[in-house]
Amino acid sequence: MPVPKRRTSKRVKNQRRAHDALTTPQWSSCAHCGETVLPHRACSKCGYYRGRAALKIAES
Numbered sequence: 001m002p003v004p005k006r007r008t009s010k011r012v013k014n015q016r017r018a019h020d021a022l023t024t025p026q027w028s029s030c031a032h033c034g035e036t037v038l039p040h041r042a043c044s045k046c047g048y049y050r051g052r053a054a055l056k057i058a059e060s
């Protein structure tokens with residue numbers, strides 16, 4: 001089985017990890033009820049997506 005010849009230097013390791021940072025998701029507000037929602041997903045509060053009811057949310 002192949003094994004690395006040399007230990008990866010701190011510099012190379014850190015250069016590789018320079019692009020690994022996580023980004024926060026872009027939130028938007030629901031056009032129907034105003035709740036904050038993740039893009040391309042039906043609203044968890046009213047079930048609306050693109051102006052129509054995509055999910056049936058049980059009334060409580």
Ligand SMILES: [Zn+2]
Nearest residue numbers: 030033043046
């Ligand atoms: Zn909504």
